[in-house]
Amino acid sequence: MTEQDHKPLRLAIAGLGTVGVGVLKILQKNGELIAARTGRAVEVTAVSARSRDKDRGVDLSAVAWEDDPVALAARDDVDVVLELIGGSDGAAKSLVEQALNNKKHVVTANKALIAHHGAGLADIAVAKGVALNFEAAVAGGIPIVKALKESLQANDYGRVYGILNGTCNYILTEMEETGRDFADVLKDAQALGYAEADPSFDVGGIDAAHKLAILAGLAFGYDIDFDAVQVDGVEQITANDINLSKSLGYRIKLIGSTSLIDGALAQEVGPMLVPHGTPISDVSGVFNAVAVEGDFINQCFFEGPGAGEGPTASAVMGDVIDIARGLVTPPLGLVGGGRGPAKVADKDAHIGAFYVHLMLRDEPGGMAAVTNIFSDHDISIASMLQSERAEIAGDPVPVVLITHETTAARLNVAISAISGLKANAALPRVLPIATFGE
Numbered sequence: 001m002t003e004q005d006h007k008p009l010r011l012a013i014a015g016l017g018t019v020g021v022g023v024l025k026i027l028q029k030n031g032e033l034i035a036a037r038t039g040r041a042v043e044v045t046a047v048s049a050r051s052r053d054k055d056r057g058v059d060l061s062a063v064a065w066e067d068d069p070v071a072l073a074a075r076d077d078v079d080v081v082l083e084l085i086g087g088s089d090g091a092a093k094s095l096v097e098q099a100l101n102n103k104k105h106v107v108t109a110n111k112a113l114i115a116h117h118g119a120g121l122a123d124i125a126v127a128k129g130v131a132l133n134f135e136a137a138v139a140g141g142i143p144i145v146k147a148l149k150e151s152l153q154a155n156d157y158g159r160v161y162g163i164l165n166g167t168c169n170y171i172l173t174e175m176e177e178t179g180r181d182f183a184d185v186l187k188d189a190q191a192l193g194y195a196e197a198d199p200s201f202d203v204g205g206i207d208a209a210h211k212l213a214i215l216a217g218l219a220f221g222y223d224i225d226f227d228a229v230q231v232d233g234v235e236q237i238t239a240n241d242i243n244l245s246k247s248l249g250y251r252i253k254l255i256g257s258t259s260l261i262d263g264a265l266a267q268e269v270g271p272m273l274v275p276h277g278t279p280i281s282d283v284s285g286v287f288n289a290v291a292v293e294g295d296f297i298n299q300c301f302f303e304g305p306g307a308g309e310g311p312t313a314s315a316v317m318g319d320v321i322d323i324a325r326g327l328v329t330p331p332l333g334l335v336g337g338g339r340g341p342a343k344v345a346d347k348d349a350h351i352g353a354f355y356v357h358l359m360l361r362d363e364p365g366g367m368a369a370v371t372n373i374f375s376d377h378d379i380s381i382a383s384m385l386q387s388e389r390a391e392i393a394g395d396p397v398p399v400v401l402i403t404h405e406t407t408a409a410r411l412n413v414a415i416s417a418i419s420g421l422k423a424n425a426a427l428p429r430v431l432p433i434a435t436f437g438e
């Protein structure tokens, strides 16, 4: 370490919400511990947020205040800028760009920013010789970014998949445990602070897709490409789907999964059935989990708190500690540039078994017409469940079919034929069945 490395590391914090305040609390409680572990003090010299008057429960009397967060990037008394504002563009992006261009290290928790602009920002950081660290952007307190870009990098990665959104996992877990419907449980999640007032990014799968795009970039070295993620949310999942899946030996989870298929990058986020008894099926409530397959590790499974003040601030401070020790690694784990844009895998190429939920009118010939269509398209049925008979003949009843392995392309053709049947009373719901952990 040089003399410079023993000087206090000076932080600017932009954003004093859940995560920003969490960072201040860690420094307040564990500042000495961190100084002992890094060999230098870590101190906050300047901050910025929208409202200067808000009581945030932390003492800010000794630090400078900037109304404009971008001004933090130009201060001489700042070595590292912590971007904890959020949003893929606007103030967060301007601040990070300015800071990197001014040769300040940057730590951010902002998944939207990295998912949309990660490749370009990483190029600036590498060109300027500074850090752009974003551990907190994926799966909160779980150290998955570091694992992929450092500890496991001797492996050729296979599939990387996981539960990347605690709100959805909480909702699905509650639906299973209480038998209540989606809308009802969502209201509870909002009251408990697990879901935002506008929950669309979470329940629509966008938040998980941001994280998955980052994981895919880290694992496979292509440019992070959020727009290529196929995204489906959990809004359509009913208590009935959860019950029927349970009786067939599965749980429904919102899964993000990425892999290379014949050199093309597959990135999917959506509800899937996972077999009971697999590690991922047992991840419940607001927890996150990520599994990494690699040719020399087989599989590593990480589970932990995916959000919240403490876990997220802990991940931010882990990144700061690296910088305090003088460790600057390439943001995406690539020295000498990445592999450029990926070829995008055909979404209909997905091969596997599927869960098909139909509402069929309880009348003679309806079921036979469905099974004929499957057989015409060479899709065999592994199991079938009809949970109830209609009270009035001809009324629709739920029917669930589990297929044997087939392609999404073939299944889609069969499903559109079934949709046109007279006996079919609602849009069929199709969910892939995961083969994780087998």
Ligand SMILES: NC(=O)c1ccc[n+]([C@@H]2O[C@H](COP(=O)([O-])OP(=O)(O)OC[C@H]3O[C@@H](n4cnc5c(N)ncnc54)[C@H](OP(=O)(O)O)[C@@H]3O)[C@@H](O)[C@H]2O)c1
Pocket: 014, 015, 016, 017, 018, 019, 020, 048, 049, 050, 051, 052, 054, 067, 068, 069, 083, 084, 085, 086, 087, 091, 109, 110, 111, 112, 136, 137, 140, 306, 307, 308, 309, 312
């Ligand atoms: N919360 C989590 O559990 C979690 C987990 C992982 C990652 N993250 C990420 O961490 C980041 C921060 O999240 P958060 O939950 O802490 O958000 P938050 O509680 O909403 O806080 C955002 C902060 O940014 C400030 N801000 C907003 N616009 C600003 C602007 N134009 N100029 C200056 N300050 C501005 C706000 O100021 P005021 O307080 O004055 O309004 C607030 O202090 C986001 O990127 C988020 O995705 C959060």
